[in-house]
Amino acid sequence: MRTLIILTLLATLIMAATCYDPFINRRRANGFMQTDMRLEAIAQERIRERNKAPQERQREICEDYYPCELYASRHGYAAAYRHYYGRRRTK
Helix, strand or coil: CCCHHHHHHHHHHHHHHHHHCCCHHHHHHCCCHHHHHHHHHHHHHHHHHHHHCCHHHHHHHHHHHHHHHHHHHHHHHHHHHHHHHHHHCCC
């Protein structure tokens, strides 16, 4: 039992000695990503949300209208959108 405790303490000391990196400043440990890059990534995500594919916009419109959603469950969203909203094109 005594050897088990000694081996556990020895393993803990070895792990602490090998895993500790004294060259990293604690304040800058997570600063590998620059702030500008994070803000740019957020802006790109917002642009992607705004510019959706036409099929995705049609599917969302169809999901909001229950009869269209029921029709889509049988025939697909493209057919359901054409059935319920295809005649509303105005020029």
